[in-house]
Amino acid sequence: MTRLCSIPAQSRRALVRSSVKQMARFSTSARSCDYADTLSNLKIGAHTRVLFQGFTESLEWGTKIIGGVKPGVDSSHLGLPVFPSVREARIRAQPDASAIYVPGNQTAKAIEEAIEEEIPLVVAVAEHVPIHDMLRVHSMLKTQSKTRLVGANCPGIISAVGKCRIGFQPLPCFSPGRIGIVAKSGTLSYETVASTTRAGLGQSLCIGMGGDPLPGTNFVDALKIFEEDPDTEGIILVGETGGTAEMDAADWIKDYNRRSAHPKPIMALIGGLHTPPGRIMGHAGAWTAPGEPHAKDKYDALERAGAVMVNHPEKFGDGMKTLLSTQSHIQGTRYTNYFNRRGLHTMRRVTPGRNGASQSQQTRSLYVKPIQALDMLREKSIPVNEAAVSDVFLSLTIDRTALSPCVLASTSAGFDLDQTGRFPFAYEGTDFGRDHPLVETVAAHLQLPATAHDNLALLLQGLWQIFKEKEAYILEVRASIIKKFEVRDARFGFDDAAFRSSGRQEEVHQLRNPAEEVTEEVEAEKDGIVYIKLEGAGSIGTLVNGAGLAMNTVDALTIHGGRCANFLDTGGKATTETVKTSLRIITSDRRVKVIFVNIFGGLTRCDMIAGGIIEAFQEMKMSMPVMVRLRGTNEGLGQHMIATSGLPLEVYDGFEAAAQRVVELAGDWKHYY
Known part of the structure; x- marks a missing residue:
């Protein structure tokens, strides 16, 4: 089998670029509308009137919610109207955007209703939307020029400046500012937001591209909005393994830096540099198909295009702050070269495996x-x-x-x-x-x-x-x-x-035979956990909430010289039960010497997560050393609870210190340099 990443990047991109042209050639119907005309609908703000299709409120943030939809019901909830259909809502309330919070099996139908009523912006957050449902949705989107889709499988879109939230982002992390963020991963985007908030930069507009294999809005779409947005002074892109969107973004960035006299600084991160070949890494779209680039190829392409690359999202804040403060002194030069001399770029010893065509059994x-x-x-x-x-x-x-x-x-x-x-x-x-x-x-x-x-x-x-x-x-x-x-x-x-x-x-x-699969992976799946046992002599067990953060955790520990025994995504949550199941599976691996728990508390508060971790450890009577990094909502209280628990837990605020300690305890410190 030819290894795809050994193929010259130029030929790979040429193959991908030909796709849209070929599709137009073999389409059975002529296109009279252009979906690209809907890009401007992404610029939400205080003016945006939002319709919720299956809504939970964002009123406290300032979102101008005009109501919700419940089929066949014409009533009210919390002082807002509940419409019997999207059509009735469009006639009576004229929404600018619709937030879809229905389950994955109902998502496509809800999107189609919004498209039919020409709602300008539709945001779908559900995971596990069937691929063929999304293929039908995109068939509709390509025939019209009124509706723009964000998602599915995404945290949504939020304007920190305009106080408009269409999604389920953790509001305490956000602050009005000047950094535009687009990300595939929800948890990595929250870490990025928190980092820019701590640096005093804040955010302008944050777009969750999402982890679906067929998203309605991609990186290039977001970059075009950020380029023209007067509120955005710096741009951050968070990508991951799977698909070609990052390569398209690299081409756009290269052209942008060439044609702009004063380009806005761009930073980026790619998760999944050390993912095993042929595996789906938590997100539905986090898998590499034949002809698609490896995550390392994406990293290299973005770096060559002029983006400043980091290996962990907590570095975005200070990095972007430095970029903006030195912008006038280095305008017209490559930011990457400038910061390589100053140690911001911290990529080390990346020797990931290469993905060819799919090879092994894939989760989900x-x-x-x-x-x-x-x-x-x-x-x-x-x-x-x-x-x-x-x-x-x-x-x-x-x-x-x-x-x-x-x-x-x-x-x-x-x-x-x-x-x-x-x-x-x-x-x-x-x-x-x-x-x-x-x-x-x-x-x-x-x-x-x-x-x-x-x-x-x-x-x-x-x-x-x-x-x-x-x-x-x-x-x-x-x-x-x-x-x-x-x-x-x-x-x-x-x-x-x-x-x-x-x-x-x-x-x-029914053709599936779990008896032929990895026992621990099947056990984890029963509780909604994605566990992948990594090959080799890995001695670090990882427990993380969120697929993107889990990929980045394995990457960052590997770059620090560690060797991870597993990938584990609790599915965006870290309840007592999921922590107990995760720890039981991790400790069943005799290679594991130390466990790294890396949790970002978003909608679930860090103090609640800490309580779940403590309870799980007490019940399991753990003795193995465990490093816990807690960030996010109520992080101070959660960290204090872990530190004073009297259990074999060490708590950390920053990733670097935690990673160094984990690698040291695992006996892998000699691999760091």
């Missing part, structure tokens, strides 16, 4: 056995010959740039990116008949003989039927093209959210 997804995948193909009357020699690689998957399904076709069975074509197409209205232009284009790219064209059309149609009927997100086959097109082997991945949040695809889900 379902890969069936190859024989089961081949049986699905046989049911579609697709020729299968397991004895054939593989000549080509073909995949039907999602394109995160085009926000649509796409075909990847490679003349190398090992998926050589330089020999691969990417062909996005419309989700709705596609039927791969023999005369479909995409069939001819893929056949030409693969250099198929005329005798194989009919079988290629049959294969694409069969894959497309499986993709839609069973809600797959990646279908890979390797095939022989001698005389005719025959499939030798197959690897199919299906969206677990379709079953877990919506109760669909039970037949596919």
Whole structure:
């Protein structure tokens, strides 16, 4: 298997850039509207009239909430009207934005209602929205120019200057100021906000891009808003493994610095530098598909573009403060070079593994056995010959740039990116008949003989039927093209959210055999915890709330010379029960010598989290040394509770001191330099 990150970055980006053009070519309907026209709807503030579809209030922050929606109910709540439908709300209240707080299985329908009523801004926060639901949503978004979507799977959007909050961000962390922030991760964005608040900079506008594989708003969208926003003087970007949005942002930043006489300083962080190949790291979109860059490639691209990179979000505040104070002295030079000389850039010894095509069983997804995948193909009357020699690689998957399904076709069975074509197409209205232009284009790219064209059309149609009927997100086959097109082997991945949040695809889900998976990972999953046992001689156990923060914790400890035994995301919460389950799983690993608990208290206060940690330790009678870093709401009280608990717990405020202590106790200090 060719390692994708060994492919030149230029060829990889060229492949991705061609996606949108190819999609337009193979779309079955002409586009008369441009979704990009909705970008200005992201500039929320005191003027924004917000409709809540399933609302919890942000009134204390100053958000101008005009009411909520509960289907079939026309009443009031807390002095605000509750409308029976989005249409009725639009007619009677004229909202500028709608906040959607319904569960993942209802999110797409709520978004579609808002699009139909041309609500200017729609913010969807739910996790576990099925991928195919979002593909349908994006099919709608591309045909209109009135509604802008933020999310799904995001904390929302908040204007600290304009006092408008559409989401569930922890308000005590925010203060009006001049830094624009866009992030995939909720917990990392809160850490970033807290850092800029402590530095006295505050925030202007904070956009949660979210961890969904198909977000409605991406980094470039946010950067365009920050460029023109008079309230924003500095920009922070927080990315992670999975997708190509960070590479697109790097290209934009490079162009911005070139064309602007006085560009605003930009800082960035990438989570997931040390994620194992082929794993989903908590967020639905935190996985690397064939043809996508590794997190380290994203880091390097942003650095080359001129962004100042850090390895932990608590460094953003002082770093940006220094950038802004020295801006007039170094205008027109690369900020990265300037700060490398001053030690802000702290990246060390990063030697992550390289991601090729997906390799191992992934959490929150379902890969069936190859024989089961081949049986699905046989049911579609697709020729299968397991004895054939593989000549080509073909995949039907999602394109995160085009926000649509796409075909990847490679003349190398090992998926050589330089020999691969990417062909996005419309989700709705596609039927791969023999005369479909995409069939001819893929056949030409693969250099198929005329005798194989009919079988290629049959294969694409069969894959497309499986993709839609069973809600797959990646279908890979390797095939022989001698005389005719025959499939030798197959690897199919299906969206677990379709079953877990919506109760669909039970037949596919029943193909899963937990007995063949890692026992600890299956046990953690039962409590909503994402646990991944890392290979090697790791001696540091990690317990973190939030996928992005969990990835960054592993990265930062590794950069400090530590070796982590696991990735663990409690799912954005850290209750007594989740802490107990997490500790039980972590301590079952005999490699672990010390545990690092890294918690950011957002909506859940740090004192409540501290109480849960203390109770869990008392019940489990822990003796292993544990470092606890608590930041966020009521952090002082939470830290005091840990420090005075009388338990084998050491409490820390800053990450650097905690990381150094953890590495020292793990016996890995010699690896630091």
